[in-house]
Amino acid sequence: xSVVNDTKFKFAMFMLTGxxxxxxxxxxxxxxxxxMYVISIVGNSAILFIIKTDPSLHEPMYIFLSMLAVxxxxxxxxxxxxxxxxxxxxxxxxxxxxxxxxxxFICLFQCIESSVLLLMAFDSFTAICKPLRYASILTxxxxxxxxxxxVLRGVAVIFPLPILLKRFRYCQANVLSHSYCLHQEVMKMxxxxxTDNSIYxxxxxxxVIVVLVIGLDLTxxxxxxxxxxxxxxxxxxxxxxQKTLNTCTAHIFVxxxxxxxxxxxxLTHRFSQGFAPHVHIILAxxxxxxxxxxxxxxxxxxxxxLSDKMFKYACRM
Numbered sequence: 001x002s003v004v005n006d007t008k009f010k011f012a013m014f015m016l017t018g019x020x021x022x023x024x025x026x027x028x029x030x031x032x033x034x035x036m037y038v039i040s041i042v043g044n045s046a047i048l049f050i051i052k053t054d055p056s057l058h059e060p061m062y063i064f065l066s067m068l069a070v071x072x073x074x075x076x077x078x079x080x081x082x083x084x085x086x087x088x089x090x091x092x093x094x095x096x097x098x099x100x101x102x103x104x105f106i107c108l109f110q111c112i113e114s115s116v117l118l119l120m121a122f123d124s125f126t127a128i129c130k131p132l133r134y135a136s137i138l139t140x141x142x143x144x145x146x147x148x149x150x151v152l153r154g155v156a157v158i159f160p161l162p163i164l165l166k167r168f169r170y171c172q173a174n175v176l177s178h179s180y181c182l183h184q185e186v187m188k189m190x191x192x193x194x195t196d197n198s199i200y201x202x203x204x205x206x207x208v209i210v211v212l213v214i215g216l217d218l219t220x221x222x223x224x225x226x227x228x229x230x231x232x233x234x235x236x237x238x239x240x241x242q243k244t245l246n247t248c249t250a251h252i253f254v255x256x257x258x259x260x261x262x263x264x265x266x267l268t269h270r271f272s273q274g275f276a277p278h279v280h281i282i283l284a285x286x287x288x289x290x291x292x293x294x295x296x297x298x299x300x301x302x303x304x305x306l307s308d309k310m311f312k313y314a315c316r317m
Contacts, residue, residue, distance in 0.1 A: 170191060
């Protein structure tokens with residue numbers, strides 16, 4: 001590669017995009033995003049603090065909830081400051097390495113979150129279908145191994161993404177169509193000669209990640225809830241039916257808030273005809289903002305033990 005090309009690659013920058021046509025209300029958008037960001041940080045931090053300080057909550061269900069809270073915190077911290085900088089201060093530039101790092105961490109934490117939701121479904125399945133063996137199956141050592149497996153799986157699956165993208169050369173001005181770095185967008189910005197095979201490999205790998213992570217996890221979660229429903233239907237008491245299913249409602253709502261925005265954003269991105277550009281950007285931002293904000297609220301409202309502890313700590317303050 002020539003000196004000129006090396007210089008172009010070294011100093012190349014990506015330009016992030018806000019929401020076209022809504023520039024006049026950026027301040028209100030940034031205030032809304034900031035409120036959602038603060039709620040997600042405070043809510044998830046509160047859940048971690050309460051679970052850590054209360055020994056009665058050191059149970060598998062709450063340990064998995066702690067994993068989810070840590071993942072949501074990491075996802076928020078790795079993305080929202082960039083978005084807020086754009087809307088508040090019009091800071092659009094982001095370097096190549098920073099962009100690669102951001103897309104890596106976004107994909108990594110989304111992968112880990114999907115894995116944690118699968119573990120939480122397994123926790124519900126074990127509690128309802130195998131209650132007598134619950135304590136022996138979900139030991140602390142086994143839970144720690146599960147958490148480590150989630151992280152290693154995410155790193156192994158996502159790590160090739162920035163490596164594949166770094167094979168290409170990028171020029172100095174690349175305008176992305178979103179407020180943060182996405183794999184598909186960055187791939188389109190390469191200005192070097194890209195063979196059809198290179199494009200095919202990048203697109204195929206992105207599709208493989210979605211299928212192996214989201215598709216597989218959703219399939220296993222659906223299987224778990226199918227077995228849970230079958231076990232619940234075998235219970236004769238309707239009151240027992242309701243009590244048993246109530247233990248799963250929080251997890252079901254969290255899955256809806258986590259997977260629905262992601263799937264809607266992905267579908268609108270792939271089938272972009274008929275959608276205005278600002279619709280894509282708003283959905284892409286919301287699918288990173290909404291789950292970390294709503295997850296602690298859902299568990300705080302739907303889980304009696306946790307809500308009681310949160311109320312008690314709030315009264316002490």
